[in-house]
Structures are given as C-alpha cells and as structure tokens.
Amino acid sequence: xxxxxxxxxxxxxxxxxxxxxxxxxxxxxxxxxxxxxxxxxxxxxxxxxxxxxxxxxxxxxxxxxxxxxxxxxxxxxxxxxxxxxxxxxxxxxxxxxxxxxxxxxxxxxxxx
Amino acid sequence: xxxxxxxxxxxxxxxxxxxxxxxxxxxxxxxxxxxxxxxxxxxxxxxxxxxxxxxxxxxxxxxxxxxxxxxxxxxxxxxxxxxxxxxxxxxxxxxxxxxxxxxxxxxxxxxxxxxxxxxxxxxxxxxxxxxxxxxxxxxxxxxxxxxxxxxxxxxxxxxxxxxxxxxxxxxxxxxxxxxxxxxxxxxxxxxxxxxxxxxxxxxxxxxxxxxxxxxxxxxxxxxxxxxxxxxxxxxxxxxxxxxxxxxxxxxxxxxxxxxxxxxxxxxxxxxxxxxxxxxxxxxxxxxxxxxxxxxxxxxxxxxxxxxxxxxxxxxxxxxxxxxxxxxxxxxxxxxxxxxxxxxxxxxxxxxxxxxxxxxxxxxxxxxxxxxxxxxxxxxxxxxxxxxxxxxxxxxxxxxxxxxxxxxxxxxxxxxxxxxxxxxxxxxxxxxxxxxxxxxxxxxxxxxxxxxxxxxxxxxxxxxxxxxxxxxxxxx
Numbered sequence: 357x358x359x360x361x362x363x364x365x366x367x368x369x370x371x372x373x374x375x376x377x378x379x380x381x382x383x384x385x386x387x388x389x390x391x392x393x394x395x396x397x398x399x400x401x402x403x404x405x406x407x408x409x410x411x412x413x414x415x416x417x418x419x420x421x422x423x424x425x426x427x428x429x430x431x432x433x434x435x436x437x438x439x440x441x442x443x444x445x446x447x448x449x450x451x452x453x454x455x456x457x458x459x460x461x462x463x464x465x466x467x468x
Numbered sequence: 469x470x471x472x473x474x475x476x477x478x479x480x481x482x483x484x485x486x487x488x489x490x491x492x493x494x495x496x497x498x499x500x501x502x503x504x505x506x507x508x509x510x511x512x513x514x515x516x517x518x519x520x521x522x523x524x525x526x527x528x529x530x531x532x533x534x535x536x537x538x539x540x541x542x543x544x545x546x547x548x549x550x551x552x553x554x555x556x557x558x559x560x561x562x563x564x565x566x567x568x569x570x571x572x573x574x575x576x577x578x579x580x581x582x583x584x585x586x587x588x589x590x591x592x593x594x595x596x597x598x599x600x601x602x603x604x605x606x607x608x609x610x611x612x613x614x615x616x617x618x619x620x621x622x623x624x625x626x627x628x629x630x631x632x633x634x635x636x637x638x639x640x641x642x643x644x645x646x647x648x649x650x651x652x653x654x655x656x657x658x659x660x661x662x663x664x665x666x667x668x669x670x671x672x673x674x675x676x677x678x679x680x681x682x683x684x685x686x687x688x689x690x691x692x693x694x695x696x697x698x699x700x701x702x703x704x705x706x707x708x709x710x711x712x713x714x715x716x717x718x719x720x721x722x723x724x725x726x727x728x729x730x731x732x733x734x735x736x737x738x739x740x741x742x743x744x745x746x747x748x749x750x751x752x753x754x755x756x757x758x759x760x761x762x763x764x765x766x767x768x769x770x771x772x773x774x775x776x777x778x779x780x781x782x783x784x785x786x787x788x789x790x791x792x793x794x795x796x797x798x799x800x801x802x803x804x805x806x807x808x809x810x811x812x813x814x815x816x817x818x819x820x821x822x823x824x825x826x827x828x829x830x831x832x833x834x835x836x837x838x839x840x841x842x843x844x845x846x847x848x849x850x851x852x853x854x855x856x857x858x859x860x861x862x863x864x865x866x867x868x869x870x871x872x873x874x875x876x877x878x879x880x881x882x883x884x885x886x887x888x889x890x891x892x893x894x895x896x897x898x899x900x901x902x903x904x905x906x907x908x909x910x911x912x913x914x915x916x917x918x919x920x921x922x923x924x925x926x927x928x929x930x931x932x933x934x935x936x937x938x939x940x941x942x943x
Contacts, residue, residue: 366620366624370617373613373617379609382613386613386616386617389617389620390616390620393620393623393624396624396627397623397624397627400627400630400631426630426636427627427630430582430623430626430627433582433586434623437586437589437593437619440593441589441593441596441612441616441619444593444596444597444612445609445612445613445616448596448600448605448608448609448612449609451605452605452606452609455605461606461609464606
C-alpha cells in the first residue's frame with residue numbers, strides 16, 4: 357500500500373514536470389517526485405510491527421523483528437541531495453527572474 | 469602515507485574545504501591536489517579497498533583496477549591541463565572543481581551502487597554550478613531538471629536492485645541479477661539505463677548538451693567535453709560489465725538510443741554554422757558511438773573512443789572557445805581564415821579534428837577500426853555500415869570547418885583585401901604550450917598505438933564477464 361503511494365507521487369511529479377513551464381512549479385514537481393521515491397525506498401525496508409534497528413540488551417529477542425536499516429540510510433542521503441539540488445534550482449530560478457522578470461520559461465524563450 | 473587509493477577522494481574534498489578559507493591559495497591548492505592525485509595513482513596498489521573495516525556486502529569498498537587506473541589517469545591529466553589553460557576562469561570555481569574531482573574519482577572507484585548514485589549526484593551538482601559560468605541560466609535550469617529526474621530513476625533502479633538481490637556491491641552484481649526472472653530484473657535495468665541517459669547525452673534526453681556545450685567558455689567546454697563526458701562513459705562501461713543485464717528489450721532499447729544519438733548528433737553537427745554548436749552535436753554523436761560499443765560487447769573500442777574523444781575535444785574546445793572569446797563570435801563567417809593568424813593553434817586544432825574523424829595514423833583511426841572489427845564479429849553487419857556512413861558525414865563537416873578556418877585558397881587574397889579578421893590575442897604563450905602538449909599526447913598515441921593498446925589489454929580481467937545484448941535472458 358505504501359509502495360503504491362510512493363509510485364503515485366512519482367507519477368504526479370512526472371505529470372507536473374511535463375505540464376508546467378513555471379520554474380518554481382517545476383521545482384515543486386521535482387520535490388514531489390523525490391518524495392515519492394523516498395517513500396517507495398522506505399517501503400522496501402518495511403517490516404510489519406518491526407522495531408527500530410537499535411542494539412539493546414534485549415537484542416536476541418528483537419533481532420528478527422528489526423526493519424531493514426539500509427533503505428532508511430539511503431533515504432537520509434537522498435533527502436540531503438534533494439535538498440541541495442532544490443536549493444540550487446531555486447537560486448538559479450531567482451537569478452533568471454532577476455534578469456527576465458518572470459518565472460515562466462515559455463515567456464523567456466531561448467537564450468542564444 | 470600516499471599508498472591508499474582513498475586519498476583520491478579525500479584529498480580533493482579536504483582541499484575544497486581549505487580553499488574556501490584560504491582563498492588566496494585556491495588555485496595553487498587545486499594544482500597541488502591534482503599533482504598529488506597523480507602520485508597516489510602510481511603509488512597505490514591495485515585491488516579492493518575496504519573502508520572502515522566493514523567488508524562487502526556490509527560496507528562500501530573501492531575497486532582500483534587497470535580499468536579504473538586508465539580512467540582516473542585520463543581525468544587527472546586532462547583536468548590539470550585544462551585548469552592551466554583556463555586559469556583565470558578556474559580561479560573563480562576552484563572549490564566547485566575540487567568537489568567535482570572528488571565526485572569523479574569516487575564515481576570511477578566505488579564498488580557500491582548506492583555510493584555510485586551519491587557520487588553521480590555530487591558530480592552533477594558541481595556540473596550545474598560550473599555551467600552557470602556560461603552565463604545562460606535557463607540552460608543550467610534545464611540541465612538541472614533533466615539530470616535530477618534521471619537521478620531519481622537511477623536511485624529507484626538501485627533500490628530495486630537491493631530489494632531483489634539484497635546487496636549493492638557492484639562487482640559481480642550482474643550474476644545475481646541475471647539469475648532473477650526477466651520480469652523482475654527488467655524494470656531496475658531500464659531505470660538504471662534511463663538514470664544514466666542524461667549524463668551520457670543519449671536521445672531523447674540530450675537536448676541539454678546542445679545548450680551547455682554550445683555556449684561553453686574556455687573552462688566549461690573542455691571540462692564538460694573532455695572530463696565529464698569520458699568519466700560518465702567509463703562509469704557506463706563498468707555498469708555494462710558488472711551490473712546491467714541486457715534482455716532483448718533493454719538491449720535493443722539501449723542500442724536504438726545509442727544509434728539514434730550517434731546518427732542524429734552527427735547529422736545535426738553537419739548542419740551547424742557555429743563552431744561551438746558543431747562541437748556540441750559532435751560530442752553528442754560520439755557519446756552515442758561509445759555507448760553503442762559498450763552495448764554491443766566491444767568494450768576495447770569503447771575505451772579507445774572515449775580516450776580519443778577526450779583528448780581531441782580538450783584541444784578542439786580549448787581552441788574553439790579561445791578564438792570565440794577573442795573574435796566575439798563562433799559563426800563560420802566571423803572565424804573564416806582565423807588560423808591564418810594563429811597557425812600553431814590551427815595545427816593543434818587540425819590534428820585533433822583529424823583524430824576525431826579517424827584518419828589513418830591518428831588514434832581515432834585505431835579506435836574506429838577496432839569498433840568496426842568488433843561489431844563485424846557480432847554478426848550485426850548493418851551497424852558497421854551505419855558507423856561508416858556516419859563517419860563520412862563527420863568527415864565532411866570537419867573538413868568544411870578546417871577549410872573555412874584555414875581558408876588556404878584565399879588567404880593571400882583575403883589578407884590583401886583586409887577581409888580576414890584583424891588579428892587578436894587569443895592565448896598566452898603558456899596556454900599555447902598547454903594546447904601543444906595535448907596535441908603531442910594525441911599525436912604520439914596515434915604513432916605508437918600498439919604500445920598504448922598493450923597497456924589497455926591489461927584491463928582484460930575487468931572486462932572478462934562481458935554480456936552481449938539478450939544474453940541476460942539465457943542465464
């Protein structure tokens with residue numbers, strides 16, 4: 357179920373990327389897509405009624421009900437990368453706005 | 469101390485942080501880092517480097533073999549020469565170049581698929597920032613969106629590979645993936661291929677390259693065409709060797725994308741009357757050819773093409789962006805006869821052009837002959853025919869540009885009529901020397917190809933498990 361939510365968000369993000377020329381909306385669509393990917397990744401390591409993979413004194417009884425920690429580590433890294441790209445994208449968009457007075461790429465046209 | 473290959477990633481990262489604080493010494497730090505990287509390359513033993521004591525599949529490891537050595541050596545040497553060539557511009561982007569260098573080295577060394585994704589993203593972010601040096605921010609934005617979407621695809625492919633195999637170790641991953649049912653391995657393979665397609669400039673997602681390469685300056689042109697492009701090519705070669713299982717669908721999809729990129733890129737290059745745009749489309753076309761070689765099981769040819777293209781493009785972009793900056797325009801009309809004033813640059817440009825086309829006695833000739841011979845042996849006769857026909861188109865536009873830039877038949881006439889562009893200062897003596905060194909390297913490799921190929925032969929163990937199109941299904 358969670359996986360379908362992730363896939364749905366990825367598809368919504370792709371739809372957004374294909375249907376808008378507004379730079380801020382493009383970055384939002386990109387973030388929606390990344391969010392979907394992150395939810396999908398988390399779902400890979402999901403274990404029903406699973407425990408956080410933290411070693412405790414009760415380890416022998418808990419080890420088999422741990423959720424997979426690797427997808428969580430991947431998502432953390434992917435979130436940081438996504439944040440960096442979004443920030444850079446917003447800076448670029450802001451500078452384009454300062455130069456052309458619009459966020460709409462269709463109004464700017466080609467830059468030769 | 470320098471005996472560990474991990475310094476190739478750690479040193480540039482450390483230097484990047486230091487360069488932000490010690491801004492006066494930024495450029496020197498970049499040069500010293502590259503020189504130390506070269507020392508590390510020759511001092512470090514080949515093999516698998518375990519990081520933090522966690523052995524695969526639990527930790528990240530670095531794989532340093534002959535294949536990685538060739539790729540890393542090419543990248544360090546070319547980047548060093550490029551930053552000397554474009555010193556004033558490189559000074560403004562030193563931390564970015566250093567971070568990019570760490571990412572490139574990590575990308576070529578890592579033995580972990582998720583770590584590869586991280587390194588690709590680091591390189592991509594550095595490349596976005598570097599592309600702003602062209603002054604065309606809408607092009608940067610376009611590139612950023614396309615590359616990020618492809619990054620998400622690559623990440624999803626990586627996660628699915630982990631979900632199906634339980635490991636992320638690159639070495640030998642193909643054997644595990646090939647043992648999966650086709651229905652399971654098909655989607656992650658497609659996602660990984662599309663995840664790399666943007667950086668490989670494959671049709672239909674190569675539009676960014678036309679803009680970024682076509683508006684390049686003395687720093688961005690050579691870095692994108694001679695450092696980033698071959699680095700991604702080498703990573704793709706590794707992926708084809710160790711990870712990607714080619715089913716009929718994935719194999720033929722990749723082949724169609726590669727052939728379309730090669731043919732359309734070269735045809736578009738033929739139509740251009742702007743030197744930088746011609747080189748941009750040529751880079752797209754050549755990338756398609758290298759991908760085609762890796763896809764069809766001719767990795768030697770792919771490696772040779774990548775090396776030839778990297779060396780040739782470093783000279784071509786260096787000279788082309790230099791004369792464009794000096795004369796204000798890259799159009800054929802403005803640059804007509806420009807080598808009449810700059811003969812040394814003209815000779816270097818001509819040598820690189822001829823090697824790119826594949827004229828005998830140049831490295832490009834051996835690369836293209838290797839490509840055609842290797843593909844003939846696969847039985848796909850129509851592919852060499854396409855390569856040869858497209859090479860004629862490539863030869864035609866290269867010769868047309870050389871004739872225009874040299875204007876041999878009219879140079880005296882034009883000079884007397886003062887129709888030649890007035891001579892302007894393009895490069896300093898130091899910059900001309902760098903272009904000369906690059907030309908000598910390229911020319912020497914063409915004169916002694918066997919010695920060079922012998923060194924390449926040592927990459928054989930890394931290429932031993934090569935898969936052909938459709939072979940994944942048979943396992």
